[in-house]
Amino acid sequence: MSHVVTQACCGDASCVFACPVNAIHPTPDEADFGLAEMLYVDPVSCVDCGACVSACPVGAIVPDTKLQEAQLPFVEVNALFHGAGREHPAQAPVTPILAKDPSRGGLRVAIVGSGPAALYAADELLKRPGVDVTVVDRLPTPYGLVRAGVAPDHQHTKAIDELFRQVEDQPGFAYALNVEVGADVTHDELLEHHHAVVYATGASQDRVLGLSGEQLPGSATATDFVAWYNGHPDHAGDDVDLSSERAVIVGNGNVALDVARILATHPTRLVSTDIADHALAALRESAVREVVLLGRRGAAEAAFTLPELIGLLGRDDIDIAVEGADLTRPVEDVMIGQKLSALRAAVARPAREGNRRIVFRFATSPVELLGDDRVTGVRVCRNELVTDDGIVRPVPTDDVMTIETGLVLRSIGYRGVPVAGVPFDEETGTIPHAGGRVNGSAGTYVVGWIKRGPTGFIGTNKTCAQETVEHLIADFNAGLLADPSRDGFAAFVRSRVPDHVDVRGWRAIDRAERLDGARQGRPRRKLTRVGDLLGAAASGPEERRRWRDLARRRGVRPAVVHRVEASSSRVD
Incomplete structure (x- = not known):
């Protein structure tokens, strides 16, 4: 018996490094990784240990004996990919993480955009002690296309938001949602409060x-x-x-x-x-x-x-x-x-x-x-x-x-849109860069579709973010990033946008939507008006108690309930 990758594959390669026998390809170091439509398990090499199942953030890997009828074609798809044989080492090589130089003090980074590229970048940065990250987005809710782009009948793909919640729980993480860069705050003001600014604004304009x-x-x-x-x-x-x-x-x-x-x-x-x-x-x-x-x-x-x-x-x-x-x-x-x-x-x-x-x-x-x-x-x-x-x-x-x-x-097709104060290539619809470093703009970086164009899948942003963050950390260690001239970014945002949404506010929105959805047997019932979202963000302990009680009565995702309550206590 072997395991099979199915259509829910996000391509973030978590499974690749969990596999003890390097049976999942292409790996991030292989030339076809960025072009592959999904990842594939080699049925010959697979030892059926199940490590990949736990690592997959979207539940896309299934034992071949438990496949549903609609998933059966993926048995042949996985086998065909490996049919010609592949030259590879016994274990997929893991790129070492470049450590932040502790002698240079703390590092503060703003990330503009809150979709997968932004949160993967935040995750990479927060792997280093002494880093603070603030994710800024004009909408009151995060997750970008995971929330607003993935089709509602693909709930398995949306499960990657569990990974994003883990990123939000890390020390040093903050949100400044309902804040528009270029209107409420400028690029220069972000740089005044941070060592670096990373743009993860996607490709939102249709051709x-x-x-x-x-x-x-x-x-x-x-x-x-x-x-x-x-x-x-x-x-x-x-x-x-x-x-x-x-x-x-x-x-x-x-x-x-x-x-x-x-x-x-x-x-x-x-x-x-x-x-x-x-x-x-x-x-x-x-x-x-x-x-x-x-x-x-x-x-x-x-x-x-x-x-x-x-x-x-x-x-x-x-x-x-x-x-x-x-x-x-x-x-x-x-x-x-x-x-x-x-x-x-x-x-x-x-x-x-x-x-x-x-x-x-x-x-x-x-x-x-x-x-x-x-x-x-x-x-x-x-x-x-x-x-x-x-x-x-x-x-x-x-x-x-x-x-x-x-x-x-x-x-x-799609293309990115310019950001005031940041270089932009009209022909490609991207921010010009070298390995994620924005050309001619010190302290400015880029990840995701605004970096590479509208290519790849949700998980492709992980390796994209790793490249950019490695260069950002190298620049910080080399003393190339100017120290912020101002402190107190949270207070500054509050003075500009009193109803901005922080982590606590987003968790309140999340609880309210899940609570309302649970009453109808749905994963969530989305709030779709900014006023309603901001109202939910301002809700207090009573709403949390209602969510907890209903969830316990109906058995709704207890692990999520526990984590939401814990994080709510932390930020209240």
Whole structure:
């Protein structure tokens, strides 16, 4: 028997270093680590010790005898990755941690952004004694895309927030939430109070199609749609019209698959998740029965990952159709071959009565969005696929048709946005840097998507943060970071933003959402308005007692209850 990595894989490599026989690859020191869609257990090398299970922060590793039916394809996926054999040492090499020079005194660092990249960076910094970290974010809640980007039917992925809570519990950690850098505080003011500032602001701006009709009502971004159903305060009031029987998504990456899956899911399957109330109510009334995903190139070049595709195809309540692709053409890459094989198997299944359907339409590009007052359709053209030097390129043809729809969502990539006082590369949409050190800006560093562009997965930010933090510590030890000219950052923030949210406030929000969710058998019921979030942040011991009592009566996550109570006592 061996263990199997499944679609919940976050790729942070915790399992790699827990494995005593180096059976999980790629490892962070291997060239394909940053490109891999997930990590894979070698069934031959695995000794079934289970160390990886405990190390995995999202519960993605399962003994092959305990796999659910939808997870069975991952047995072959894990084996195929290791089929060609890999040269590697007996144990995955662990990069030593560069110690902070204690003779230089304490180190204070501000991190702007509170998503996975920020919290992995905070964790790396706090491994060194004598370091204080303040995580600053304009929203009253942390965790970035883990809270507002991961689909509500992927609760296993959201489990990584348990790891983030452990980071928050470390001495020297602080939050300054509901504080916007560039408005409430400036970059220079952060540097006045800290030795260094690390930017982890992500890639929050969607790329545009540049087509006629793109600004019509009924045309939006997949990112905004995801934020809407996840209860992001910026989008809680969005008016999403689901009255059309067909929705069209331009793009076919993992975000596009998430959106398509949520649109095609019967609302009863979402009732037990943390989906926002307003989104659940709208989906109950939705007329959407078909979702079309447009991809410029073929199925072999599709942007979605094999794990996400397998997860979708494992659903028995959603039918799959494929248009405009040759699913039988030979490919050298075994994982791409698995994608084509999985699509062939899905297409061969008979349609099931009452099921909604997702259509993968390949070799197709949008030409124009149609409509006067709002979107009524999208005109598309068929592409001819031409291979130049091994790269498949779509060439538009005159074969044009119209797809009737009232909802078009684009999901064609993302880019970062500039921060006042910090260099920015408009072409790449990132902050220019060398190994995480921001070019021409002493004491300023960068991690995550704003550093490397929108690539990788949640856990990829761990190795990204390690590189940046190592350079930050080296600069501090070398005396290259100026000592802060001002103390008392918490008091300074309070003077600027009296209703900012600290660790205690965030834990109060967390308790309130979990308490409300537990009453309905849900992991949490999200607060989606800033005023409501700030109100919950100000709640006191009475709310904690209610959460504790309900949790004990219903057996709701006792380990979390204990940790929340302990941390609440610490910060009260």
